[in-house]
Amino acid sequence: MKVTVVGAGAVGATCADNIARKEICQELVLLDIKEGLAEGKAQDMMQTAALLGFDTRIVGSTNDYSKTAGSNVVVITSGIPRKPGMTREELIGTNAGIVKTVCDNILKHSPEAILIIVSNPMDTMTQLAMQVTRLPKNRIIGMGGALDSARFKYQLSQKLGCSPADLNAVVVGGHGDTTMIPLIRHATWNSTPVTRYLSIHEQEQIVADTMVGGATLTKLIGTSAWYAPGAATTALVESILRDEKKLITCSVSLHGEYGQQDICLGVPVIIGKDGWERIVDFELNEAEQALFSKSADAVRSMNEVLKSA
Ligand SMILES: NC(=O)C1=CN([C@@H]2O[C@H](COP(=O)(O)OP(=O)(O)OC[C@H]3O[C@@H](n4cnc5c(N)ncnc54)[C@H](O)[C@@H]3O)[C@@H](O)[C@H]2O)C=CC1
Numbered sequence: 001m002k003v004t005v006v007g008a009g010a011v012g013a014t015c016a017d018n019i020a021r022k023e024i025c026q027e028l029v030l031l032d033i034k035e036g037l038a039e040g041k042a043q044d045m046m047q048t049a050a051l052l053g054f055d056t057r058i059v060g061s062t063n064d065y066s067k068t069a070g071s072n073v074v075v076i077t078s079g080i081p082r083k084p085g086m087t088r089e090e091l092i093g094t095n096a097g098i099v100k101t102v103c104d105n106i107l108k109h110s111p112e113a114i115l116i117i118v119s120n121p122m123d124t125m126t127q128l129a130m131q132v133t134r135l136p137k138n139r140i141i142g143m144g145g146a147l148d149s150a151r152f153k154y155q156l157s158q159k160l161g162c163s164p165a166d167l168n169a170v171v172v173g174g175h176g177d178t179t180m181i182p183l184i185r186h187a188t189w190n191s192t193p194v195t196r197y198l199s200i201h202e203q204e205q206i207v208a209d210t211m212v213g214g215a216t217l218t219k220l221i222g223t224s225a226w227y228a229p230g231a232a233t234t235a236l237v238e239s240i241l242r243d244e245k246k247l248i249t250c251s252v253s254l255h256g257e258y259g260q261q262d263i264c265l266g267v268p269v270i271i272g273k274d275g276w277e278r279i280v281d282f283e284l285n286e287a288e289q290a291l292f293s294k295s296a297d298a299v300r301s302m303n304e305v306l307k308s309a
C-alpha cells in the first residue's frame with residue numbers, strides 16, 4: 001500500500017509521522033511546494049525508524065507528483081492555517097486555488113486514489129474536490145468530525161473524570177466554530193448516557209467548549225493545532241487501509257441523507273477499503289435536525305464561492 005500526504009507542514013508531517021510508526025502502508029510520500037521541506041522532514045522521520053522500530057519507507061518530494069504515482073490514499077493538508085481571531089472560512093481565498101491544483105496533479109498519477117481533505121474551510125474544500133475531480137463520491141472524504149468528536153470526548157472526560165476511551169460521542173454538521181453539532185444526547189459512557197451525570201449547565205459548557213476547540217488552540221499556540229488533527233487523519237487512513245469499517249464522522253456528499261442534497265457535511269459513515277462505504281442514520285430529533293439544517297445553510301452559502309472556481 002502507498003499513501004501520499006500533500007503539505008509537509010504541521011498537520012501533514014504529524015500525520016505522516018503517525019502513519020509511518022503504525023506501519024499501515026509500505027511507502028509514504030510527503031510532498032510540499034516549499035523547496036526541500038518534504039525531503040528534510042522525510043529524512044528526519046526515517047532517522048527515527050531505528051529508534052522506534054518501523055519499516056515504512058518515507059519519501060520526500062518538492063512538488064514532483066511522479067513520486068506519488070499509484071497511491072491508494074492521498075491526504076491533502078496543503079494550504080494556509082488560520083491565525084488567532086480568524087475563522088476557518090477566511091482561508092478560502094488562498095486555499096481553494098491550492099486544493100484545486102493539488103487535486104488535478106494527484107489524479108494524473110493516482111487515478112484510483114481515495115482522497116482525504118484536511119485543508120480548511122474543510123467542508124467547502126471537500127465540495128471543491130468533488131467538483132474538480134468528479135470522482136465517485138465514496139472516494140472523497142473530508143476530515144473534521146473525527147477530530148471534533150475526539151475533542152468532544154476530551155471535554156466530556158475532563159468533566160466526568162473518566163477515560164476518553166470509555167466514551168462514545170459524536171460531532172456532526174460543519175467543521176466550523178458555529179456549524180458543528182456535538183450530539184450530547186447520544187453520547188454515552190460505557191453504554192450509559194452522559195447526560196445522566198451532567199447538569200444542563202455542564203452539558204451546555206461542554207458543547208460550547210467543543211465547538212470552539214480549534215479556535216481555543218489557535219489562540220494559545222498562535223497557529224492552528226496539529227497533534228489531534230494528525231492523529232484523526234491517521235485514524236481515517238488506517239480504517240481504509242485495514243478495511244476496519246470504523247464508524248467515524250466525516251464530511252461526505254449528501255444526496256437526501258439527513259435531509260440534505262448536493263452538499264458535503266459531517267455525518268457518521270463507515271470507513272473501509274472503498275472509502276466511505278455508507279452513511280449511518282443517527283435519527284436526530286427535531287432540535288438536532290434544525291441545527292443540522294442551519295449548519296448546512298451556512299456551509300452552502302460558503303460553497304457559493306466555488307461557483308467562480
Ligand atoms: N480539517 C481539520 O480538522 C483541520 C484542518 N487544518 C487545516 O490544514 C491546513 C494545513 O495546516 P498546517 O499544517 O497547520 O499548515 P502549515 O502552514 O504548517 O502547512 C501547510 C503546508 O502546505 C504547503 N503548501 C502550500 N501550498 C502548497 C501546494 N500548492 N502544494 C503543496 N504544498 C503546499 C506549505 O508549504 C506548508 O508547508 C490548513 O488549511 C488548516 O486550516 C488544520 C487542522 C485541522
Ligand SMILES: O=C([O-])CC(=O)C(=O)O
Pocket residue numbers: 081082088120147213214215218224225229
Ligand atoms: O482550528 C483550525 O483552524 C484548524 C482546525 O480545523 C482544527 O484544529 O479544528
